[in-house]
Amino acid sequence: MIVITLTKVPQSLRGDLTKWYQEVQTGVYVGNVSARIRDLLWARVLKGIGNGEATMVYNANNELGYQIETTRTQYEVVDFDGIPLMMRLNSLKTPVKHGFSNAAKFHKAKVMTHKVSNNSRHSTVPQFVAIDIETTGLDVTKNSIISIGAAKYLANDNVVEFQQLVKIDEAVPDKITELTGISSAILSDQGVSLEASLLALRDFIEGLPVVGYNLHFDQSFLSMAFSKLGQNDLNNQMIDLMPVVKKADQFLDNYRLETVLREYHVNNSSPHHALSDAKATLELALKLIKNGHLSI
Known part of the structure; x- marks a missing residue:
């Protein structure tokens, strides 16, 4: 016993x-x-x-x-x-x-040796795109995309940003406005159609690998949106960072994005804002690559 x-x-x-x-x-x-x-x-x-x-x-x-x-x-x-x-x-x-x-x-020495080996292997980080979306809720069949943010990592550590507000037919729930700062009035004034947003996103990410945190959520909403418009889904390589972090750090209190960013010392100036979350996710991906936990 x-x-x-x-x-x-x-x-x-x-x-x-x-x-x-x-x-x-x-x-x-x-x-x-x-x-x-x-x-x-x-x-x-x-x-x-x-x-x-x-x-x-x-x-x-x-x-x-x-x-x-x-x-x-x-x-x-x-x-x-x-x-x-x-x-x-x-x-x-x-x-x-x-x-x-x-x-x-x-064991620790062995892990460090492995990390050093991986660091040298990934000394040249490939180009990729980090994405994040904001929606009116969690149900992909009932709720809508209201914001899309993306950050593209290029050579020489250059980062290009993409942000798009999306007009919708229904009202934005108050709790979503409180969380994201996006209201129906803002979408009416600054938003563009879903079709234009997705076309711009497709042009922005090109054929590059796409990373996200809990990417299944974003991917399911994007796939549903493409389907509603009768368009082909994205065929880019999709990489979810959540399982990568869970494998690399098995003893975190939880795996919410804010917890993980704090653990990896990544600053997110505006949580629940698509572009800010995308930029933070990109920085997290870079740290995982340089630590030898992620390969793109």
Whole structure:
């Protein structure tokens, strides 16, 4: 039997543990796995714990029949004649840097070597386009595109911008106006037809690869719009950055765009504005390329 308790840890770590242990109470996980799996999962805990704390109790061949591991800085596990005890410290011990073992150091060195190799391989970043759209809602069958933004990465780090407001027949919901700053009056005054917007977008992206964050959402609305107009869908290479980030950073609290941009130190001056989101997505893609996590 193995029991792990977690406090103030990223939600993604809790999700990983539920694949092997049963959460019998919030932050309390119980399971029965082999010693090898137990140690691998504890290493996963140490890697993804963030600023939280964890304690593990598991079967052992000693006087009490169990052993204790903990990351709690105010306690230390001591061996008293074969009996594991939790000793409370009068002063906090220096926080342990998780993943300090030789194996962890070797793994980190291996990862860094891989990144350096990938960096040299991607020293010349290809041209590509990042896109983002704003809509009147989340239902592709009922809601409409109201704004399209795109940023094209060219040679020598040059970036060309594209932005288009789209006229629609229905009123823009108040909550969408509050979120995006786009109102029915603005669309009536500054917007162009959906057909003209899509034609301009197609000309802008040409045959270049297209990246986006949660790109399925944008792609589904664009595909529906092309279909309504009787036009062919885009046949560009489409790359969604969300699964790339999830694979590269398994222990983020969540994978909303604002969280990911903060993790990668990407500034987005106007969230929920199509062009600003597209420019931030482009910068995120560049960082993923240079880190060796994305290849276009």
